[in-house]
Amino acid sequence: MLKTVKDIEDMTKSELIEHLNETVKPDEGSIPAFVIADPKIYDLEHRKVFMKTWIFIGHETEIPNKNDYMLRDLAGYSIIVSRNADMSIRAFYNMCTHRGMKLCRADKGNKSAFVCPYHGFNFKNNGDLIGVPLQKSIYGEELDKSTMGLTEVRIESYKGLLFGTWNEEAEPLDDFLGDFKWYLDILVGRAEMEVIGVPQRFVIHSNWKIGADNFVGDSYHTMVTHGSIAKLGMVPSATYSKMGYQIHSDHGHGLNLGTPNPDFAFPEELIDEYKANLTEEQFEVLSTLKNMIGNIFPHLSFLISHTKVKGQLISNTTVRLWRPIDHDKMEVIAWFLVEKNASEDWKRRSRESFVLTFSPSGIFEQDDTEVFTDITAAAKGPMPVMKQLTYNYTMGMHREPVDFIGPGVAYDDKFSEANQRNFYKYWLELMNS
Amino acid sequence: MTVEKMLANYEFEQWLYKEAQLLDDIDFDAWFNLMHKSLSYQMPVRVNKEGTERPDYAEDMFCFDDDIALLKLRVDRLKTDYAWAEIPPSRTRRFVSNVKLETYVPEHKASVNSYLLLYRSRSTDIHHDIISGERRDEFIYENGAWKLSKRVFIVDQTTINTRNLAIFV
Numbered sequence: 001m002l003k004t005v006k007d008i009e010d011m012t013k014s015e016l017i018e019h020l021n022e023t024v025k026p027d028e029g030s031i032p033a034f035v036i037a038d039p040k041i042y043d044l045e046h047r048k049v050f051m052k053t054w055i056f057i058g059h060e061t062e063i064p065n066k067n068d069y070m071l072r073d074l075a076g077y078s079i080i081v082s083r084n085a086d087m088s089i090r091a092f093y094n095m096c097t098h099r100g101m102k103l104c105r106a107d108k109g110n111k112s113a114f115v116c117p118y119h120g121f122n123f124k125n126n127g128d129l130i131g132v133p134l135q136k137s138i139y140g141e142e143l144d145k146s147t148m149g150l151t152e153v154r155i156e157s158y159k160g161l162l163f164g165t166w167n168e169e170a171e172p173l174d175d176f177l178g179d180f181k182w183y184l185d186i187l188v189g190r191a192e193m194e195v196i197g198v199p200q201r202f203v204i205h206s207n208w209k210i211g212a213d214n215f216v217g218d219s220y221h222t223m224v225t226h227g228s229i230a231k232l233g234m235v236p237s238a239t240y241s242k243m244g245y246q247i248h249s250d251h252g253h254g255l256n257l258g259t260p261n262p263d264f265a266f267p268e269e270l271i272d273e274y275k276a277n278l279t280e281e282q283f284e285v286l287s288t289l290k291n292m293i294g295n296i297f298p299h300l301s302f303l304i305s306h307t308k309v310k311g312q313l314i315s316n317t318t319v320r321l322w323r324p325i326d327h328d329k330m331e332v333i334a335w336f337l338v339e340k341n342a343s344e345d346w347k348r349r350s351r352e353s354f355v356l357t358f359s360p361s362g363i364f365e366q367d368d369t370e371v372f373t374d375i376t377a378a379a380k381g382p383m384p385v386m387k388q389l390t391y392n393y394t395m396g397m398h399r400e401p402v403d404f405i406g407p408g409v410a411y412d413d414k415f416s417e418a419n420q421r422n423f424y425k426y427w428l429e430l431m432n433s
Numbered sequence: 434m435t436v437e438k439m440l441a442n443y444e445f446e447q448w449l450y451k452e453a454q455l456l457d458d459i460d461f462d463a464w465f466n467l468m469h470k471s472l473s474y475q476m477p478v479r480v481n482k483e484g485t486e487r488p489d490y491a492e493d494m495f496c497f498d499d500d501i502a503l504l505k506l507r508v509d510r511l512k513t514d515y516a517w518a519e520i521p522p523s524r525t526r527r528f529v530s531n532v533k534l535e536t537y538v539p540e541h542k543a544s545v546n547s548y549l550l551l552y553r554s555r556s557t558d559i560h561h562d563i564i565s566g567e568r569r570d571e572f573i574y575e576n577g578a579w580k581l582s583k584r585v586f587i588v589d590q591t592t593i594n595t596r597n598l599a600i601f602v
Binding site: 104107198224231351352362 | 476478480481482483491493494495496497498499502503506507509510513514515516517518560591592593594595596597598599
């Protein structure tokens with residue numbers, strides 16, 4: 001007999017956190033299903049996770065020129081990220097300080113100032129309020145514009161990846177990424193990288209954690225969910241996804257490193273640039289890399305994928321946000337990155353392979369979305385709480401970590417759920433914060 | 434408009450209706466046979482601009498960017514037992530309208546613009562998805578039939594509100 005559990009609807013916040021501590025058991029490989037699609041959990045996550053940690057907001061090359069700007073979401077709030085006259089990048093809450101109207105509504109553009117559509121207050125892209133219509137005649141000498149600048153957002157970047165946070169007490173981005181930076185160097189620091197085009201955006205009726213879980217540690221699903229890819233000869237075999245290492249570090253970050261690879265997955269003419277940007281050990285990993293799939297906590301997933309398209313091998317590098325919209329809905333935002341010094345032919349083929357495999361029409365991506373949607377639907381409502389439904393995350397618990405050339409805790413093949421356990425451990429820690 | 438162009442406009446309307454039927458009937462092989470070997474099949478990512486500057490879609494990022502070989506790959510994939518995104522297949526209904534013949538050289542080549550409204554329903558899900566947009570098509574006449582040689586689909590959303598594009602536009 002199961003002991004009776006109070007309906008989550010009737011729990012106070014402290015009761016809910018206590019219930020999480022009793023039921024979320026990453027060390028035992030058990031995660032309750034209700035954490036996936038409960039509105040109260042979603043609300044608590046917003047406050048305890050998304051308002052507290054560093055959140056990805058874009059790549060520096062998306063706004064290369066003076067006065068370029070882009071509109072981004074930071075934990076549910078619209079922010080303007082812009083490159084100032086001195087080429088520094090700054091970010092501000094997209095809200096007029098007079099009456100709260102949204103200042104900017106375009107995805108991106110080039111502007112040195114933003115005029116509010118409500119009363120015409122004019123803000124420079126460094127946040128300063130520089131103009132108020134009829135100021136002298138309606139405010140006299142009383143209005144102190146210097147106190148009415150836009151609300152600045154704390155931002156920091158690592159190798160071109162821009163992150164923001166609303167939390168002034170958050171540790172520096174460098175510390176938050178910690179050991180994981182070693183792997184991010186391979187992802188986005190191996191050469192001068194640039195974002196091509198605008199990000200892809202689409203909506204899935206899925207909770208954001210399923211996407212993060214899938215990328216942080218689930219190489220196992222590749223055999224079945226992506227079985228069609230092996231059938232089409234784009235990857236060597238259905239079990240190729242087992243070979244390599246699964247690695248995680250502090251703060252819930254984790255990745256799966258597919259290796260070996262008889263072929264070099266990147267443009268060979270850039271080997272000198274890679275060697276100049278990477279340590280010898282990192283270059284060794286790059287040289288034999290087949291794929292790299294991971295997640296920066298909470299919801300920035302990344303991927304290097306090396307497949308055969310039209311008989312020719314090609315790799316693509318992407319990052320993607322599983323941006324929460326609701327407890328059962330997310331917007332996927334996917335950026336395509338490529339070596340700036342690669343040939344035009346490489347860039348074109350690399351983008352082609354991204355669109356074919358991991359865009360909304362991507363033949364890998366589309367099978368995942370079907371799974372994400374159904375898992376979310378099955379986790380909803382009071383029944384999973386009443387019946388205490390749990391997911392099994394015990395894979396690889398019998399195994400010991402191995403020595404690896406890079407930092408973090410590493411296991412010597414990818415079929416393990418150690419990374420998901422590490423993700424949920426940090427998630428639970430933040431939910432308690 | 435000349436009678437000849439009226440008849441040609443009608444002919445392309447019928448072509449597009451037949452195409453819609455084949456896709457809605459999930460007869461992908463027959464649909465694929467309507468394509469010309471020089472095909473370019475593109476769906477650019479739509480962007481949200483400040484004002485009326487155009488184009489308001491990306492010219493360097495796409496949701497589809499296929500040639501004939503990649504489209505064949507997609508059709509072949511749907512026939513494997515692992516194409517979960519379409520198991521079971523979506524119920525789709527394609528409404529094609531506002532068909533407008535832009536350029537026309539009899540029995541040689543033509544360009545045709547039209548509107549597409551695509552209804553999609555999956556499994557027992559009570560939600561449905563609507564995809565709306567404009568098709569800019571080009572045709573080449575070959576062996577007595579018009580084949581599609583280029584399609585640019587301008588979708589009306591910047592964030593696509595369907596779980597994936599495992600369907601064709």
